[in-house]
Amino acid sequence: MANPLRSEVVRLYKNLLYLGREYPKGGDYFRDRLRAAFAKNKSVQDPEKIKEMIARGEYVARELEALYYLRKYRAMKQRYYKDS
Secondary structure (H helix, E strand, C coil), X not given: CCCCCHHHHHHHHHHHHHHHHHCCCCHHHHHHHXXXXXXXXXXXXXXXXXXXXXXXXXXXXXHHHHHXXXXXXXXXXXXXXXXX
């Protein structure tokens, strides 16, 4: 029987893969680390543990988004406020 949380895990993986394209160390670096993290935990069967890992992955996604917004903000600030 397939795991009912599989679709959430796949969605999270695709979202993180998309967000990782703009990672400061490079998309290839991020993709390799992401792939290793998901492969390390592929044997987990406990639904509660899977939910915890999904929550952690969503937290990482939010942190990446915040990092990108901050980088965009800094670039815009430098562009319009040269004295600061």
